[in-house]
Amino acid sequence: MLKNPLYQYGSPDLQLPVNLNFSEFILNKLVEFKEKTIVNGLTNETITYGEIAQQSINLAVSLSKLGVGKGQTVAICSENRSEFWSAVIGSISTGAVFTTINMMYTKHEITHVADISKPKYIICSPLAYKMHEKAFRSLNYVQKIIVFGDDKPPNTVSFNELVARSVRFQEFQVADVDGTKDTLFVLYSSGTTGLPKGVMLTHLNVLISSCSKGIETPSPVKYLIVTPWFHTMGLMGTLLYLSCGRDIVYLPKFEMELYLKCIEKYKITRLQVVPPMLVALVKYPGQHDLSSVEMIYSGAAPVRKDTLEAVGKKFPNAKSVLQGYGMTETTLAATRDNDECSQPKLGGVGKVVSGAVVKALSDSFHFKVVDPKTRKPLGPDQPGEICVKGGIVMKGYVGKDRREDFDEEGFFRTGDIGYYDQDGYFFIVDRLKELIKYKGYQVPPAEIEAVLLQHPGVRDAGVVGVPHAGAGEVPRAFVAVQPGASVTAEELQKFVAERLSNPKHLRGGVSFVPEIPKNPSGKILRRQLKAMSNQSKL
Incomplete structure (x- = not known):
């Protein structure tokens, strides 16, 4: 068999542990680098890798006594805080699947992603619990809610109590898994074009x-x-x-x-x-x-x-981005x-x-x-x-059937x-799904956005296609203006027209907004921009 010359191949130079179990791998790494630290830059609270490893195995034993194990899912909903990693690693060490819930989700969005993974246990910060208690309680498959911190709200389990036991590392063993097949994480696609989907990542994927x-x-x-x-x-x-x-x-x-x-x-x-x-x-x-x-x-x-x-x-000493x-x-x-x-x-x-x-x-x-x-x-x-x-x-x-997304x-x-x-x-x-189809031309929104961001009065920009009776779709820009700047729609339309070819002109107009909606990774949520437009035919 010969490699296809039109394909691009990654290097095969990669070492993996013999036992394809990510839980075992990461615990061993935490012990190997036990003096390394994670520091909260806001509070200066510091936790060492060794302390995370100890909390993780303590939690794993406690969770297993609560009934957590293979075939079950544990969720976390929390801002970045010191307990986060022992919650993740302790949970996956039981063999359970782990999933994350965006803190900023609405009740509808929480219900949507939770219905995908159906967690029986939710670990959350006090802030997340305060924000989403009703949403969590409405999920009939959730058996226990575990809360970080010293306070213990009614009908919850204290995370601190679960990690209080002391288990020797030498006596602890993670649950057996089939690393090539068993799901480690269920995470959610960015949702830039629709509601998030549950992405199954195996131990091998993460290793x-x-x-x-x-x-x-x-x-x-x-x-x-x-x-x-x-x-x-x-x-x-x-x-x-x-x-x-x-x-x-x-x-x-x-x-x-x-x-x-x-x-x-x-x-x-x-x-x-x-x-x-x-x-x-x-x-x-x-x-x-x-x-x-x-x-x-x-x-x-x-x-x-x-x-x-x-x-x-x-950044005078930064070598590169x-x-x-x-x-x-x-x-x-x-x-x-x-x-x-x-x-x-x-x-x-x-x-x-x-x-x-x-x-x-x-x-x-x-x-x-x-x-x-x-x-x-x-x-x-x-x-x-x-x-x-x-x-x-x-x-x-x-x-979802793999054949829908794999060739x-x-x-x-x-x-x-x-x-x-x-x-x-x-x-x-x-x-591919975001390309604007103007009279048979495929117009990339990102190209127009890049030009708009060159204008000194533009702080941020997002572009989507809006329906047009004669052209199919035309580009419309949503623009967040720099503080103190004065910019008109006509000015920006002319600015783009002078720099891009005819199909990429802003025939759909310019709308000024306080912020461009984005997901946590910085991707523009174009479906929200489309919802913000009146969808009227021009």
């Missing part, structure tokens, strides 16, 4: 993501994380850093001044951001010592050239720049990550780009739908439009 090569240089590093841990980027990214033994500082939420003060106070060397956060950071006028930052990791969307140029001024491309369905990153990439390609998202070569499993992780209509593979510099296959690709969606070769159809160049470097153009 491969956590063992990938080229993630870090050998030098000591300290991360600042503000991405919510209930979201894939925060959850999987932090598990990766835990497995590498990195010191971590986290914040419960993003506040500009506090974020910059944390960099200065803790001498942070690595930042994990999404592009809107990076744009806000480089535009912020405050004076802080940010010289400790050596590297910035960005995901969810491409970073613009002017932002990259501004990074050098704001490394970008990547991934989704919940690929566990974390599917392509990325590595730390040796001092000059990433503008607008690109790196090369295919390492895959797993495990006998009797699928072949290495690899990509193909296909024509959306004919499904034929395309060569370099030819945009098409990106399809992925390999060890980090999800098991499937809960309750006959077993490739997952991402719905993203992109291409790779002669060097195998990937570039993302747009979402």
Whole structure:
């Protein structure tokens, strides 16, 4: 058999533990790096990896006595806080499936995702309990609600009491699993085009993501994380850093001044951001010592050239902004720049990550780009739908036939439009379902947004297609204006028309809004923008 020359293959250079059990793997890593710390940058509360490991095994034993085990699901709903990781690792050590619930969800959204995974146990922070008690209580399959902190609300279980027992690490054994088949996490797709779907990730999926090569240089590093841990980027990214033994500082939420003060106070060397956060950071006028930052990791969307140029001024010792491309369905990153990439390609998202070569499993992780209509593979510099296959690709969606989302070769159809160049470097153009169809032309909203963001009066922008009797769809922009700026719709329409071809002009008009709706990873929620438009035919 020969490799297909039109496919892009990841490196097979990857070491995995013999026992494909992520719970066992991460507990061993926590013990190996037991002196490393996770610090709350808001309160300075510190917990060591060793303390997380001890709390995890204590919790696992307590949960098993409550009846938690294989075939059951445990959920967490909490802001970033010190107990989060022992809750995750303790729960999965019982063999249970673990799922996360977005703190910002409404009752309707909580019911929707909970109905997918049907957790019998929910672990939550006091704040989450206060916000969502009625929603949690309305779920008839939930048997117990476990609450962090010293207070114990009526009819709940105290997390502190569950971790109070003392179990020796040498005497503890995680539950047996089939790492290639058993679901470890049920997470939820971003919901940019509809209600979230339940993504099933196996122990093997997460092991491969956590063992990938080229993630870090050998030098000591300290991360600042503000991405919510209930979201894939925060959850999987932090598990990766835990497995590498990195010191971590986290914040419960993003506040500009506090974020910059944390960099200065803790001498942070690595930042994990999404592009809107990076744009806000480089535009912020405050004076802080940010010289400790050596590297910035960005995901969810491409970073613009002017932002990259501004990074050098704001962070004088930052070597580069490394970008990547991934989704919940690929566990974390599917392509990325590595730390040796001092000059990433503008607008690109790196090369295919390492895959797993495990006998009797699928072949290495690899990509193909296909024509959306004919499904034929395309060569370099030819945009098409990106399809992925390999060890980090999800098991499937809960309750959905795999054949709806995977092709006959077993490739997952991402719905993203992109291409790779002669060097195998990937570039993302747009979402297939988000392309605006104007008189037969396919118009990428992201391209118009990038132009709008070049206007000095525009703070943020989102573009969607709106119905048009003669053209099918035309682009409409939603714009958040810079504080103190005065911008008109006509001015922005002219600005775009001078820079983009005719099909990309803003014939649908411009609407001014306080904020562009986005999910926690920074992706624009275009379905909300569509709902905000009047949907009238022009």
